[in-house]
Amino acid sequence: MRGLSLRNIWIVAKREYLERVRTRSFLASTFATPVLMSVLLLLPALIASSAARDLANQQPPPLRLVFASDNPGLAELARSQLLREDGAHYVVSIDPSLSNAEHDDLASRLDAAKIDGYVWLEDGALANPKIVFTTHRAGDAILHQRLSSALTYAFSAERLLQRGISVNDTASMLQRVDLRVVKAGHPPGVAELRGTIAVLLLVFVMFFSLLSYGVMVMRSVLEEKASRITEVLLCSTTAGELMSGKIIGTGSVAMTQIAVWFSIAAIGAARSPYVRAAVGELEAGVPLLIYFAIFYVLGFLLYSSIFAGVGAAFNSVDEAQQWNFVILLPLVAASGLILPVATSSDSMMAIAVSIFPFCAPVLMFERIAVHNPPAWQVALSIVAMLATIAASFYVCGRIYRVGILMYGKRPSLRELTRWYRHA
Template sequence: MTEFSIHKVWIIAKREYLERVKTRSFLLSTFATPVLMGAFLVLPAMISESMARGIVRDSERPARVVIASDNRALAELASGELMRQRGTRYAPSVVSPASPAEHEQLDKRVDAGDIEGYVWLDGAARASRHVVFTTSRMGDFILEHRLGDALSYAFAADRLVEQGSSSGDVAATLRPVDLKAVRAGKSSSAYNAVRGAAVVLVLMFVMLFSLLSYGVMVMRSVMEEKSSRITEVLLCAASAQELMTGKILGTGSVGLTQIAAWLAMAAFGASRSLYLRTTMTVLDVGPSLIVYFVVFYILGYLLYSAIFAAVGAIFNSIDEAQQWNFVIILPLIAASGLILPVATSSDSPVSVAVSLFPFCSPILMFERLAVHDPPRWQLALSLVLLVATIGAVMFISGRIYRIGILMYGKRPTIRELSRWLRHA
């Protein structure tokens, strides 16, 4: 057996890296992907905010809403609460007393676009608590939700005042509660399911994108060199294990280069954009989380790319190999279906078990780290199991690769693969 040469692995990895990183597809995906992701993430929020503030037609005009009622105190309570709503500007006004003539006049103002809508609070509406909001902008769910909250506050406050409470007592009684969940025994560790879900969705996209692009790239490279018999020439200068390791490391370095470019663009955007800085602050994306992301991405790539390399060595055509792509990434697809249960119940036995499973841990253990800190022994055990699995998969894939890249003709059976493992 020849000695494993790090220098030969470096030469092969360098060749694979330079060959991939200079392509137009790499440059296009590196710079187009963040733009598309930003468009899909930012545009819906901008459209919703635009509708809620009425800036589609006038960027300086807040949403104008009229609250019409024969009970001025109730209408003013609702108007004041609506003005205190955070995040969206409103300009509510009160019409009292509300007569049938005022009703017709408000309809005309809505049709003319002078106001976004009006609420009609007559005696029947107050008694039944079924209030009608007449508007020309159907589908403005943010305005409807905030207006409903303001009316609920006004009805409750009006009821307390009727029972003899002072205005100060009413404000203190109806003040919302700021609730934050923390993990037992670690009061400084906040449980943030929103942060975990948002961050892990980004990780999932990057992980699946990298596996489907760079993992398949490793497989295609192996199959192209096998079909063109270039492998036979390369084996004269390097062993099969060195060739496979160099391909995996070289192609993986391309993926890391792309991720580094995305992180650099995100950091530059955060330094220039208040919106991005606020988002990063809310999600609490700190250096430690970035380090965990890079670690689990590298380990996940090494695990799955070794499988892709073995599949590329087994088959003789791209069509035959692509049928196994879904089987290879099936654990990651299963992990994606467990994102919400793990985020909402991070310390349950099932969540702990699936986050320790090596083929799912790049996604699910990272999610638990993003939500809140799991016990250190679980993180250590997850890394140990993942590294051990990578070693086992590398060993098995290397033996299959050593025989498979020189085998042509029909597709091998399971019995033949087991024979390769014994005699490689």
């Protein structure tokens, strides 16, 4: 009997879809994930945001720092520069003495928590700028960076002043350059760092969704084999319809989950500036979302057809486990390449792996998001994926047709080849 009945595919897909979306695990993963993601994304923003602190009405006390130097001008330059840093919340005093007794006094005040740290600017520091900052806050990287920046400015300014440059000229010579990166084709003002975070978020959503829902197709086939319902189904429908319906139904569940996540993000972005900051350019990135949908669907069709074949070939999840790793290897490799591809998106390596059909769903999408690759590369990757999907459906469909009625011992590769030939 040839040809596929769309009606039967629809009935099988509908059952698969409804059965999965009604489960508690689906509801939990669909609604708990955004909460978890929100916590992970928003918590740092909330912690860093002074507005959040105002909201909580719990402004922490400023850090108390001491610059000990026998060059009050240098110390004052460093102090004023430090207080100019964005988000600086410090009280800085200058100690003009560099005696041993003064050093001991500062150390004891630090131990008594009367100050949070002191910078010891010894005589000759200008010639040999190796400065010691003593503090209990050795892990505060932001403070260290700000101090380093302020001291570098102060030393440079002091050297210029000593060469007779006026204070105003010194200030203008040392004015910091404000470098802004603007993505080509995007209006200035889009926060690129936030945009990149959103892209990486999409890439990870694609990776984990392909992984979990591909495996779900395999589990579904194994469940039907174990419950022996396959034989009943095959009396009314064909193996091809069954496999197609299963893949479409499970794929629709995955798309539903992602749609819910995106909707929650969109609603959150509309209502909360913090969520808007976290999801970055998603709200303006409709073309990107279309690419996401295209590559997600293609990736899902490719991986789920292979998983369906594997599910049909074995009798239990345990048996199929070792094949899982082989199937997922390209996807795992692609996940390892996410950061290298993001930093050198137009390298030969990035082009090659993003056209390779098993990595393309993640890496070509990532390149589109961060780099705008040439259209021919995007088209080539889509054509390559379509051809691989067709081949996968053909080969795995044949294994599926025979495998779903096979019980007993685990098939060898030779037996799988025989199934393929005899299907």
